[in-house]
Amino acid sequence: MSWWDDVDGDADEDEPYGQYDESSVRVRPNPKGNRPRTKVRPTYDDAPTGWVTNVDRGRFGVLVSSPDGDRLITATKARELGKKSVVTGDNVFLAGDVSGSEGSLARIVRVAERSTLLRRSADDSDDVERVIVANATQMLVVVAAADPEPRTRLIDRYLVAAFDAGLDPILCITKTDLADPAPFLAHFACLDLRIVTSRADDVPFEAMHEVLDGQVTVTVGHSGVGKSTLVNALTGSTRATGVVNSVTGRGRHTSSSSIALQVRDGGWIIDTPGVRSFGLGHVDPANVFRAFASHAIPVAAPVDGIPLDQAHDWEIVDRVQAGELGPTGIERLDSFRALLTGMGAHDPGTE
Ligand SMILES: Nc1nc2c(ncn2[C@@H]2O[C@H](COP(=O)(O)OP(=O)(O)OP(=O)(O)O)[C@@H](O)[C@H]2O)c(=O)[nH]1
Numbered sequence: 001m002s003w004w005d006d007v008d009g010d011a012d013e014d015e016p017y018g019q020y021d022e023s024s025v026r027v028r029p030n031p032k033g034n035r036p037r038t039k040v041r042p043t044y045d046d047a048p049t050g051w052v053t054n055v056d057r058g059r060f061g062v063l064v065s066s067p068d069g070d071r072l073i074t075a076t077k078a079r080e081l082g083k084k085s086v087v088t089g090d091n092v093f094l095a096g097d098v099s100g101s102e103g104s105l106a107r108i109v110r111v112a113e114r115s116t117l118l119r120r121s122a123d124d125s126d127d128v129e130r131v132i133v134a135n136a137t138q139m140l141v142v143v144a145a146a147d148p149e150p151r152t153r154l155i156d157r158y159l160v161a162a163f164d165a166g167l168d169p170i171l172c173i174t175k176t177d178l179a180d181p182a183p184f185l186a187h188f189a190c191l192d193l194r195i196v197t198s199r200a201d202d203v204p205f206e207a208m209h210e211v212l213d214g215q216v217t218v219t220v221g222h223s224g225v226g227k228s229t230l231v232n233a234l235t236g237s238t239r240a241t242g243v244v245n246s247v248t249g250r251g252r253h254t255s256s257s258s259i260a261l262q263v264r265d266g267g268w269i270i271d272t273p274g275v276r277s278f279g280l281g282h283v284d285p286a287n288v289f290r291a292f293a294s295h296a297i298p299v300a301a302p303v304d305g306i307p308l309d310q311a312h313d314w315e316i317v318d319r320v321q322a323g324e325l326g327p328t329g330i331e332r333l334d335s336f337r338a339l340l341t342g343m344g345a346h347d348p349g350t351e
Pocket residue numbers: 174175176177178198199200201221222223224225226227228229230240241242243244251252253254255256272273274275
């Protein structure tokens with residue numbers, strides 16, 4: 001077979017030579033006589049596998065399990081992965097030195113399909129997205145009762161992102177030594193959200209265990225709300241924590257990369273850097289309304305025989321507007337709709 005032949009006989013567009021026969025081609029024998037590069041890559045089905053626990057400037061911490069126990073190794077991305085992103089939480093296939101011994105470096109050659117994907121865009125009109133974490137099972141939305149002041153709009157953003165990503169959200173209010181979280185929490189009374197409250201000098205280990213055991217939980221929240229402080233208490237890690245500026249009320253973006261850490265009482269928690277913006281340009285509104293309703297409309301009762309997962313956005317909106325979720329339901333709905341229409345998405349309430 002000559003190198004210009006259609007390798008797999010499917011006249012594929014990325015094998016353009018398959019459209020031509022010998023007479024169309026000016027043949028220049030390969031002077032070195034060696035085989036040209038082929039696009040056929042090994043599949044690495046038998047390669048060792050691992051789980052990415054952290055990413056730091058092109059180096060990946062990968063947890064590899066073996067009968068002798070787990071070991072954390074360091075890997076880089078193989079060139080053949082090109083621009084494909086590898087993020088904390090990815091299941092990966094490895095080549096090279098996977099011993100994990102001092103100075104060893106493995107290569108990530110393939111990324112397994114992701115079960116969930118938490119993404120954000122730079123802003124709402126931008127659909128270029130950044131993947132934050134893969135394969136998490138739930139999202140811990142961390143907000144401080146004060147310092148920095150909590151804002152409902154930001155929580156709504158995270159809820160929209162969680163609903164879209166298929167992650168179960170849990171609201172975690174920190175710094176309850178500084179303010180009573182009840183007035184803020186009242187805004188979310190319409191949602192069947194799990195809520196935990198915490199303070200650094202009295203971390204609720206038992207409540208946290210119930211939430212985190214057996215799960216891979218990604219934390220999200222503004223800089224300075226106390227994500228790393230909480231993660232350190234739960235895992236025994238010593239991630240740096242930063243102070244909140246007393247004038248601007250803002251954190252200092254102390255954590256700069258995400259890392260998955262094992263919770264002492266069971267489960268994994270992923271500490272992430274606080275971000276300035278959490279754009280939703282990539283979100284599908286249909287996912288959001290359905291997840292909103294399934295967290296809210298009492299026992300997700302079907303109406304007119306239509307199960308909720310088949311209901312149209314506007315039916316869900318109508319039911320919430322008719323007061324099924326009370327006044328805070330309407331408040332949340334209005335906020336979600338404002339977020340979604342801000343992204344240029346259609347508004348089911350105006351159809
Ligand atoms: N009063 C009080 N302060 C807290 C509590 N939890 C955290 N802090 C303080 O809040 C500041 C910020 O905490 P961090 O854990 O660094 O916050 P972070 O969310 O990880 O911030 P980034 O890494 O910048 O995203 C630190 O000074 C903590 O000591 C709490 O429950 N009560």
